[in-house]
Amino acid sequence: MSRRSRQLGEEEKALWALVVRDVAPLRVIMPPSLPPVEVTAPVAGAVPPAGSPVRFARHFSPAIPPPSLPTEPAVRLLLATKLADSIGQRQPGMDDYSWRRFSQGGMRVDSRLDLHGMVAQDAFRRLMEFMDVAWRRGARCVEIITGLGSGEEGGILRRELPVWLERPEIRHRILGTTYPHAGNRGSVRVLLKRRKSK
Template identity: 35%
Template sequence: MTKRSRTRQLSSEEKRLWSHVARHVKPMKGKRLPVEPEPEAKPATAPVPQVVAASPVLPSLPPPVKPALPPLAPVERKTLQALRRGRKEVDSVIDLHGMRQEEAHFALLRFLHRAQGSGYGLVLVITGKGGAAVAGGLFDERGVLRRMVPHWLRLPDLRHVVIGFEEASPQHGGSGALYVRLRRRRGAG
């Protein structure tokens, strides 16, 4: 007794769509692109308006709607004042200075995710201020982390973790550190 597998036949619309997709990829060695299917004749009920499309096969489709990224917000003034006056403490601290850029980036990501998982709302990220560079050297750029950490915090993949950030007050490192507000983890009470 042999078992036959049933395969559903593709509709002409599905064939046209697949042909459109296949034309935009490089075929594997020894393979060729599928043949463009002929459009099926439909019974005429009413005249269909002609749509000029960018592609000869498919009418232009609206771009897929991506969920909007939540905007970054500054740390509240009251929170900053409480931190400066010593009435409020940060929940956790990471010190990145002295690390190489890639190492610091991964350390920051791990730290932020762990802090969010622990329910922390405000953390301190120390980048260091960057010392004076010796002129004339090929790689004499200093303060790389001070510039890069704010850039990393603005990236779309951290928007679900970071609400916003501000330069720290002098007692917490001033321009060499950042206060970072974290979002509550989804599903956390």
């Protein structure tokens, strides 16, 4: 089906004239003209003899391969998966007794943060504030609840939490991380380093 071009009414024409009254056309910049090329007679021996096959390349392959496109989302998902696997693993600098006590639920949780149902940006901001306040108050063991989420990889908060905990602003304050229950990965317990008194 073809469309008929609609004609502008008088009011629309007046409005359009008002809109374009201060518009100046773009300047077209012409490239400088190339100098004339001198045609010279061919040099003897430069042209292949008649009857010899001349090869033309059908496909051009560049000498330097183009850079590959970054796979940011895939790399980020791989990083988040690797960091999620490190939760529940004993970190260097933690003694056996403290690790056993922490990982088996023997430490009292000083503070909890429930991120369940939040938008990722709000959850990130709340987490950073929570971790800063908990550390300043001298909390040792805190629990962060993200919820399980849906899908194979779980919700966005559950996937992003390990990445957020690796940020330099808070990573230096964390001694270890673990899941409070082996079958439930919807929350993470974080063991904070003791604050050095000044």
